[in-house]
Amino acid sequence: MSSISLQQRVARLEDLQNLLSEQPYSIVLRLRLSLAYRDLGYPDLAVGDAYKALLLTDEVAEEGEFHDEAMSAVMEDFGSEQAAQLFATVASQLGFEGLQGAKASDDNDATIWAQKYLSKIAYAILVSCLIDCGCLSSAFEYNTRAIQAYQDTPIFDRYRKTIQEKLQSYFKSRNEDFAEADVDEYPDRGLVRREQYPWNTWEPDRFSEESLNCMNEQMAAVAPKLEIKKTSLLLLAPETPNSCPQKDPIYVDQLGIFAKEDIAPGHLILEEKSLLTAVARLRETRCDACSISLTKAGIDSDDIRTCDECDEIYFCSEECHDLAQDTYHPALCGVNIDQTVPASEASDYLYSLLLTRALALAEVQESHPLELKEVCFIWGDYHGVDVNQNWNMDSTDGVADPFGSIPQTLPFSFKYNILTPLNVLEKMDINIFTQSPRYDTWIFNTLYAKFRGTASARQGLDGRPEVSAVHPMWCMGNHSCDPNVSWDWEGSIRFWTREQLVDWKGRDPSAKPGMQKGEELRGHYCDVRLPVKERREWAVGALGGDCMCPRCVWEEAQERGQTS
Ligand SMILES: C[S@@+](CC[C@H](N)C(=O)[O-])C[C@H]1O[C@@H](n2cnc3c(N)ncnc32)[C@H](O)[C@@H]1O
Numbered sequence: 215m216s217s218i219s220l221q222q223r224v225a226r227l228e229d230l231q232n233l234l235s236e237q238p239y240s241i242v243l244r245l246r247l248s249l250a251y252r253d254l255g256y257p258d259l260a261v262g263d264a265y266k267a268l269l270l271t272d273e274v275a276e277e278g279e280f281h282d283e284a285m286s287a288v289m290e291d292f293g294s295e296q297a298a299q300l301f302a303t304v305a306s307q308l309g310f311e312g313l314q315g316a317k318a319s320d321d322n323d324a325t326i327w328a329q330k331y332l333s334k335i336a337y338a339i340l341v342s343c344l345i346d347c348g349c350l351s352s353a354f355e356y357n358t359r360a361i362q363a364y365q366d367t368p369i370f371d372r373y374r375k376t377i378q379e380k381l382q383s384y385f386k387s388r389n390e391d392f393a394e395a396d397v398d399e400y401p402d403r404g405l406v407r408r409e410q411y412p413w414n415t416w417e418p419d420r421f422s423e424e425s426l427n428c429m430n431e432q433m434a435a436v437a438p439k440l441e442i443k444k445t446s447l448l449l450l451a452p453e454t455p456n457s458c459p460q461k462d463p464i465y466v467d468q469l470g471i472f473a474k475e476d477i478a479p480g481h482l483i484l485e486e487k488s489l490l491t492a493v494a495r496l497r498e499t500r501c502d503a504c505s506i507s508l509t510k511a512g513i514d515s516d517d518i519r520t521c522d523e524c525d526e527i528y529f530c531s532e533e534c535h536d537l538a539q540d541t542y543h544p545a546l547c548g549v550n551i552d553q554t555v556p557a558s559e560a561s562d563y564l565y566s567l568l569l570t571r572a573l574a575l576a577e578v579q580e581s582h583p584l585e586l587k588e589v590c591f592i593w594g595d596y597h598g599v600d601v602n603q604n605w606n607m608d609s610t611d612g613v614a615d616p617f618g619s620i621p622q623t624l625p626f627s628f629k630y631n632i633l634t635p636l637n638v639l640e641k642m643d644i645n646i647f648t649q650s651p652r653y654d655t656w657i658f659n660t661l662y663a664k665f666r667g668t669a670s671a672r673q674g675l676d677g678r679p680e681v682s683a684v685h686p687m688w689c690m691g692n693h694s695c696d697p698n699v700s701w702d703w704e705g706s707i708r709f710w711t712r713e714q715l716v717d718w719k720g721r722d723p724s725a726k727p728g729m730q731k732g733e734e735l736r737g738h739y740c741d742v743r744l745p746v747k748e749r750r751e752w753a754v755g756a757l758g759g760d761c762m763c764p765r766c767v768w769e770e771a772q773e774r775g776q777t778s
Pocket residue numbers: 447448449450468469470592593595667668689690691692693694756757758762763
């Protein structure tokens with residue numbers, strides 16, 4: 215029986231988050247925050263603050279950029295009620311005893327206290343939460359460092375054994391030998407809760423009149439004949455296969471795009487340019503702002519511009535150059551972004567570039583990243599589970615499993631969810647400690663959730679994703695394998711009504727191309743020329759489950775009829 219309710223835990227967490235603006239350099243506060251996230255089933259968010267705590271202990275030990283700030287925060291925390299609370303929580307949550315420290319009287323003693331106790335706690339939380347998140351390679355690396363630094367600490371031996379067991383079963387499940395594996399072959403990526411966090415006050419009510427008016431103002435600028443409206447869609451989730459006839463279908467409220475008037479076939483109905491773009495490789499071949507290929511017919515080489523300051527990126531036109539300078543580029547001017555990425559990480563890397571662009575847009579426009587017009591209304595595909603109902607505690611008042619039994623569908627890695635964004639922020643000269651409220655792990659996760667549900671990507675010749683973009687209006691369009699529009703994307707994204715509908719035999723023969731007033735736009739997330747099985751495989755990631763459009767249902771039934 216839980217003695218502290220979920221609401222109380224969230225309230226406690228929010229109190230700690232609010233303290234950050236007063237004590238941004240407090241290692242003790244970061245660690246308490248980290249434990250509060252862990253206690254709520256967010257080990258991924260705990261990793262973020264445990265890592266920042268570890269960075270601050272380094273600042274205390276070495277004369278780093280924030281040495282003085284970190285040092286005075288340690289002096290303030292030493293012997294404080296806050297430190298006593300931290301030690302008590304660590305002892306009960308992690309089973310980590312023997313943390314009482316002596317009182318410091320000068321810098322040197324405080325340094326010892328921070329190194330001896332706070333750094334050890336930071337390692338312990340970091341490693342335990344990395345294990346929970348499936349980041350075994352990073353957990354192994356930090357645990358090895360902890361064992362070297364604190365040889366007498368049994369908790370790190372326990373973690374070593376846990377990591378080893380998990381690795382053994384991982385390699386066994388792949389019929390591979392763990393003993394033969396290199397550290398860089400250890401898995402370092404897992405799934406975490408994809409959620410509208412209870413403290414996220416930035417997420418608008420997408421169905422309110424105010425939000426719809428705001429979205430439709432944006433829509434009118436790029437598609438005067440279209441509007442966004444609320445619609446009801448079949449829930450397509452892997453765990454509730456709607457193709458299973460025994461189950462009742464579940465419908466969910468979502469948004470879609472509708473015709474405001476009758477529209478003839480072959481009519482261009484939407485043309486949208488976005489600055490939320492990412493080019494992974496060969497950056498000199500694409501416009502940094504809109505991502506159009508610079509070798510595309512119609513681009514005059516005399517129009518191509520570079521940035522006067524950094525000279526490293528190219529724009530297709532004066533317009534893109536000016537837009538970039540006004541909205542994001544000054545934050546990234548001269549910032550060197552690593553472009554050497556293993557093929558297995560190509561897609562995560564591309565999403566991380568979108569994140570970088572969103573951070574730069576926010577920084578230059580002095581807005582919160584979740585407030586940007588490119589992201590604020592877009593679909594985050596958050597789990598629809600009622601956390602209050604499903605939240606699960608164990609007999610010791612801790613979370614029953616690391617995620618509190620809430621579904622996990624958001625990819626998470628230490629590299630792309632923590633290290634890369636913090637590293638980019640530092641290169642952008644943003645103080646990652648004082649600016650936490652704007653650039654925190656939960657904000658990165660929320661942005662990733664939105665991008666993963668809506669970004670378009672294009673592959674290079676070798677099949678690796680090369681360019682990606684989020685177009686906030688275009689991505690309100692829902693999918694059908696019997697679309698009434700076609701689209702293409704080169705710089706801008708464009709929708710036009712199809713001249714001819716897809717030819718499939720089960721459709722109402724009276725259906726005609728074009729759109730009637732009030733009709734929903736049906737885009738397509740896969741190649742509609744493929745057979746049903748392949749179409750579904752292609753679109754499953756974007757839809758969350760098997761496509762159940764009338765064409766898929768009909769063609770699947772036909773195939774079943776033929777094979778049975
Ligand atoms: C890019 S968003 C489309 C806009 C979204 N409906 C919204 O409210 O913002 C993609 C999501 O829309 C939903 N969706 C799109 N087409 C669908 C369809 N044919 N059936 C059910 N859900 C669909 C899925 O949940 C998918 O993850």
